[in-house]
Amino acid sequence: MGTFYSEVQHRNKTKGQLNSGKIVSESPLTILLNSMPYKHFTPEQRNELSILLRAKVKKKKIALLLSKDQTTIWRERKRVETNGKYYARKAKRLAKEKRIKANKRFRKIENDKSLRRYIVKKLKKYWSPEQISGRWNRRHKRKHIGKDTIYKFIYQKRKDLVKYLRCQKGKYRRRYGTRIREKQREELKKRRIDQRPEIVETRQRIGDWEGDTIQGKDKNHILTHLERKSGLILADKLERATAQIVRQKTVRRFQRIIRDKRQTATYDNASTFSEHEDTEKQTGLTIYFARPYHSWERGCNENANGLLRQFFPKKSVFATITQKDIQKAVKLLNNRPRKRLDYLTPHEVFNQKSKCCTLE
Numbered sequence: 493m494g495t496f497y498s499e500v501q502h503r504n505k506t507k508g509q510l511n512s513g514k515i516v517s518e519s520p521l522t523i524l525l526n527s528m529p530y531k532h533f534t535p536e537q538r539n540e541l542s543i544l545l546r547a548k549v550k551k552k553k554i555a556l557l558l559s560k561d562q563t564t565i566w567r568e569r570k571r572v573e574t575n576g577k578y579y580a581r582k583a584k585r586l587a588k589e590k591r592i593k594a595n596k597r598f599r600k601i602e603n604d605k606s607l608r609r610y611i612v613k614k615l616k617k618y619w620s621p622e623q624i625s626g627r628w629n630r631r632h633k634r635k636h637i638g639k640d641t642i643y644k645f646i647y648q649k650r651k652d653l654v655k656y657l658r659c660q661k662g663k664y665r666r667r668y669g670t671r672i673r674e675k676q677r678e679e680l681k682k683r684r685i686d687q688r689p690e691i692v693e694t695r696q697r698i699g700d701w702e703g704d705t706i707q708g709k710d711k712n713h714i715l716t717h718l719e720r721k722s723g724l725i726l727a728d729k730l731e732r733a734t735a736q737i738v739r740q741k742t743v744r745r746f747q748r749i750i751r752d753k754r755q756t757a758t759y760d761n762a763s764t765f766s767e768h769e770d771t772e773k774q775t776g777l778t779i780y781f782a783r784p785y786h787s788w789e790r791g792c793n794e795n796a797n798g799l800l801r802q803f804f805p806k807k808s809v810f811a812t813i814t815q816k817d818i819q820k821a822v823k824l825l826n827n828r829p830r831k832r833l834d835y836l837t838p839h840e841v842f843n844q845k846s847k848c849c850t851l852e
Contacts, residue, residue, distance in 0.1 A: 600635070611645070703793065704794070705733060710811050712813075722841035739770055
């Protein structure tokens with residue numbers, strides 16, 4: 493039988509030999525450093541490095557204290573040292589300059605001549621940044637640009653174009669407050685689950701739904717709805733998991749259901765359900781939201797998602813799944829007898845085909 497070598501010893505055969513498949517003299521420090529993932533220096537670590545170097549602490553000890561590889565310490569010193577001394581302030585400045593330079597390739601307007609020409613041309617026709625971005629995005633689905641990006645470009649790179657804006661009161665500021673305030677306002681609009689009528693909790697009527705999405709390995713999604721009393725499942729494939737598409741699918745699905753069986757719906761706090769106000773108007777549902785990170789408050793829907801996973805397992809690719817495949821799985825589940833329904837099927841209970849439907 494051949495001799496077994498560990499991964500560490502393949503890299504450093506001279507540091508330790510094997511005896512019956514065990515490492516004899518590999519130091520704990522070497523094992524620790526070899527297992528460390530690479531991470532950038534933080535400003536605090538640069539301060540600590542500067543102090544440790546001035547105190548003439550050994551490089552091996554510094555690497556251990558900062559949880560870095562010795563080579564990483566050496567590279568950081570080589571990049572920044574001036575006359576044999578390491579200056580943390582200079583290191584931070586150089587790191588910031590490097591990050592800014594690296595991020596330049598992600599700047600859409602500066603890197604796209606056709607987009608830049610389009611923006612300048614339309615601004616000179618007195619189009620607003622919102623009108624420019626809206627028109628551009630209709631024709632360029634894969635090159636989306638936002639109005640805020642255009643405003644930043646004008647005020648930071650092309651101040652000569654400010655005169656074409658309708659409002660010229662200085663630096664552009666987002667309307668309606670910051671994103672944090674917008675998010676807070678949206679949260680206040682939501683009805684929480686503790687405001688639901690008691691009849692929803694006790695499952696005494698048909699028409700109370702719970703909704704969610706399940707995700708495939710390729711980030712494609714399936715939108716699911718479950719009726720609480722009958723356990724009936726509805727499912728729709730989503731081309732993209734956006735709030736607009738989720739609203740459209742939900743409206744189309746519930747418009748096929750009679751009004752008496754559209755009472756309430758309960759969702760989680762994902763952004764995909766952010767157009768809930770429009771969904772309410774178009775479906776007649778009263779929508780509630782579970783508290784953040786309380787998935788058990790929608791336990792029925794979570795259970796339904798688990799049943800669907802039998803047909804569409806985790807880490808499977810959803811791009812190849814069609815709506816017909818989803819309907820086939822849903823039909824099987826809705827026609828499967830349930831113990832809590834006294835062995836009636838969700839389809840029978842939802843359509844009230846039998847009067848015997850105890851829910852103990």
